[in-house]
Amino acid sequence: MKLIVPATALALAMLTVATARANDVKPAIVFDLGGKFDKSFNEGVADGADRFTKETGIKYVDFVATNDTQFEQAHRRFAERGRDPIIGVGFAQADAVAKVAKDFPNTRFTLIDGIANLPNVQSVLFKEQEGSFLVGIAAAMASKSGKVGFVGGMDIPLIRRFACGYEQGVKWTKPEIEIIQNMTGTTPTAWNDPARAAELAKGQFERGVDVIYAAAGASGLGVYQAAVDNKKLAIGVDSNQNYLHPGTMLTSMVKHVDVAAYNSFMAAKNGTWKPGIAVLGLKEGGVDWALDKYNQSLITPEMKAKIEGAKADIIAGKIKVVDYMANNTCKF
Amino acid sequence: MQDAYLIVLLTLSATIRVSTPLILCAMAGLFSERSGIVDVGLEGKMLGAAFGAAAVSAVTHSAVIALAAGILVAIMLALIHGFASITQHGNQVVSGVAINILTSGLTIVLGIAWFHQGGETPPLPQEGRFMPIALPGAARIAHVPVLGPIYAHLIGGHNIIVYVALAAVPLTHWIVSATRFGLRLRAAGENPQAVDTAGISVAWLRYRAVMLCGALTGIAGAYLSIAQNAGFTRDMSAGQGFIALAALIFGKWRAWPALGACLLFGFLDAVAIRLQGIDIPGIGEIPVQFIQALPYALTVILLAGFIGKAVAPRASGIPYRKE
Numbered sequence: 177m178k179l180i181v182p183a184t185a186l187a188l189a190m191l192t193v194a195t196a197r198a199n200d201v202k203p204a205i206v207f208d209l210g211g212k213f214d215k216s217f218n219e220g221v222a223d224g225a226d227r228f229t230k231e232t233g234i235k236y237v238d239f240v241a242t243n244d245t246q247f248e249q250a251h252r253r254f255a256e257r258g259r260d261p262i263i264g265v266g267f268a269q270a271d272a273v274a275k276v277a278k279d280f281p282n283t284r285f286t287l288i289d290g291i292a293n294l295p296n297v298q299s300v301l302f303k304e305q306e307g308s309f310l311v312g313i314a315a316a317m318a319s320k321s322g323k324v325g326f327v328g329g330m331d332i333p334l335i336r337r338f339a340c341g342y343e344q345g346v347k348w349t350k351p352e353i354e355i356i357q358n359m360t361g362t363t364p365t366a367w368n369d370p371a372r373a374a375e376l377a378k379g380q381f382e383r384g385v386d387v388i389y390a391a392a393g394a395s396g397l398g399v400y401q402a403a404v405d406n407k408k409l410a411i412g413v414d415s416n417q418n419y420l421h422p423g424t425m426l427t428s429m430v431k432h433v434d435v436a437a438y439n440s441f442m443a444a445k446n447g448t449w450k451p452g453i454a455v456l457g458l459k460e461g462g463v464d465w466a467l468d469k470y471n472q473s474l475i476t477p478e479m480k481a482k483i484e485g486a487k488a489d490i491i492a493g494k495i496k497v498v499d500y501m502a503n504n505t506c507k508f
Numbered sequence: 509m510q511d512a513y514l515i516v517l518l519t520l521s522a523t524i525r526v527s528t529p530l531i532l533c534a535m536a537g538l539f540s541e542r543s544g545i546v547d548v549g550l551e552g553k554m555l556g557a558a559f560g561a562a563a564v565s566a567v568t569h570s571a572v573i574a575l576a577a578g579i580l581v582a583i584m585l586a587l588i589h590g591f592a593s594i595t596q597h598g599n600q601v602v603s604g605v606a607i608n609i610l611t612s613g614l615t616i617v618l619g620i621a622w623f624h625q626g627g628e629t630p631p632l633p634q635e636g637r638f639m640p641i642a643l644p645g646a647a648r649i650a651h652v653p654v655l656g657p658i659y660a661h662l663i664g665g666h667n668i669i670v671y672v673a674l675a676a677v678p679l680t681h682w683i684v685s686a687t688r689f690g691l692r693l694r695a696a697g698e699n700p701q702a703v704d705t706a707g708i709s710v711a712w713l714r715y716r717a718v719m720l721c722g723a724l725t726g727i728a729g730a731y732l733s734i735a736q737n738a739g740f741t742r743d744m745s746a747g748q749g750f751i752a753l754a755a756l757i758f759g760k761w762r763a764w765p766a767l768g769a770c771l772l773f774g775f776l777d778a779v780a781i782r783l784q785g786i787d788i789p790g791i792g793e794i795p796v797q798f799i800q801a802l803p804y805a806l807t808v809i810l811l812a813g814f815i816g817k818a819v820a821p822r823a824s825g826i827p828y829r830k831e
Contacts, residue, residue: 211628211742212626213625213626213628240626242742331796331797359784359796361796362796362797362800368741368742369746370737370741370744371732371736371737371744371746372781374736374737375525375526375778375781376784378522379518379522379781379782382514382515383515394741397631397739397741401631401737405639405640420631
């Protein structure tokens with residue numbers, strides 16, 4: 177009798193797990209060091225997941241890593257608990273996802289901004305250079321001083337890709353404009369250091385810059401605040417950040433990580449989830465620039481026409497935007 | 509030439525901005541350590557105050573009330589440190605480290621519970637912060653060569669806490685070296701038995717010192733969250749409390765030399781930020797990694813070669829028991 181009770185309980189538990197897996201998905205997200213509420217990259221993923229929860233009533237669990245050694249543990253814990261699919265947010269999680277995905281071949285992983293070539297991993301990449309090209313046009317046309325700036329997060333090729341696309345857009349519009357580039361840091365803490373990013377932005381403003389594009393996760397918030405304090409313009413990234421400071425947010429380079437997250441969960445639920453590598457650009461609607469009620473007073477009709485024209489040309493292949501990561505240089 | 513002059517001025521102005529929390533913390537540590545209480549908890553008190561100030565500012569939208577709240581939080585933490593190390597004769601380093609760990613976790617937990625933004629406070633409105641003050645007439649004399657820009661950018665253009673920090677240095681020097689309280693404070697840190705023999709309470713002296721220390725770290729914390737930035741973010745003190753402690757040791761526990769050390773650290777940081785991405789003639793662009801390592805490398809060189817022996821107050825770190 178003593179033996180039977182735990183055994184039945186175990187069998188019952190296993191049965192519940194099995195039925196839960198058949199009918200429902202149990203999604204999970206592992207966020208990057210910028211944190212779930214960075215109002216940018218990570219929050220975009222959270223927004224997509226929240227939309228999924230709202231439409232289906234299926235809740236997801238999440239974990240915010242505070243250092244990079246936690247990525248693998250977090251994925252492993254979620255996989256062990258039967259979470260599926262699991263989204264890893266950010267390039268830094270590629271190794272962790274690859275390791276854990278090998279050990280849990282029946283669990284589906286979606287990796288955003290990184291690549292892991294495994295049969296149960298979906299890698300979603302974006303052509304950030306194309307969206308950055310468009311906001312570069314906006315920056316060049318809005319600048320009165322002839323100097324524009326860029327503040328990146330961690331100094332990695334992915335962020336250089338943002339910078340390079342931006343530079344191309346600026347030079348394509350006005351070749352004589354000067355660009356000043358800074359990186360917040362060289363470690364993952366650079367994603368969450370608004371004070372340092374703000375100091376970099378102040379330094380750029382002092383050197384005559386009047387528009388700054390920040391691609392720095394939560395650190396970008398410091399740049400946007402510095403733009404307000406100095407009455408200059410800033411450009412948001414990843415999520416549409418125009419609403420943060422209406423009047424000084426010129427536009428945002430929107431990277432639809434929310435759609436990537438939503439699609440992953442939805443496809444898993446509908447049984448249409450597929451592994452592989454997806455690269456989303458302007459054509460696929462993966463990146464875009466943002467125009468809404470918060471920044472419409474800053475975007476002139478000429479700017480809008482020029483940006484939309486360039487967008488159509490990039491989609492049609494008439495303008496080729498160089499990808500920094502193709503050979504780690506920004507030559508165009 | 510005009511441009512170069514302006515860049516130098518703006519770098520110096522940034523130096524003052526970046527040094528402010530260091531100066532306040534170094535003066536705070538000076539009071540505590542000169543009285544015989546080692547304080548490695550400067551970092552934690554500053555972080556706690558930064559959170560307290562930002563949280564109150566987010567609710568009340570009043571910078572002054574927020575500052576008061578920040579000071580209050582830091583004094584409470586200082587009293588915990590005081591209770592552990594003065595009344596309970598505990599190990600002062602352990603107590604200080606405990607405060608650092610406590611605030612690092614507690615600020616995030618309370619932040620998540622109160623504001624539901626992953627431990628951050630919402631962005632603060634301008635009336636809830638200390639904004640830079642333009643000195644009277646700055647715009648009018650801005651065109652005067654040499655002096656105009658100095659008046660507008662170096663002397664003016666800072667928020668009120670920066671001036672408080674700069675005023676704290678001569679004040680600290682005066683209190684510690686020229687007042688009766690200061691004399692007794694130093695005596696408590698060097699030879700508490702003698703203070704006790706003179707019929708003065710060592711415990712009460714040290715409690716007053718840690719409270720002063722708390723008040724100053726409170727101002728430093730408020731500076732981080734409601735003056736320099738607009739809101740609290742996770743671990744925003746970023747090791748500055750420890751750098752201030754290093755500056756205090758550099759300055760051999762004296763106010764003016766400590767100010768110099770703080771300004772040096774601030775200057776290196778400001779230069780590092782401005783050197784990024786600039787082509788230097790003959791050398792080319794300096795890598796980001798090198799620039800970021802520069803302050804630390806210089807610190808090691810200065811520590812090893814130029815500072816000489818730093819002697820701590822004799823009784824610091826030793827709990828005083830009445831015989």
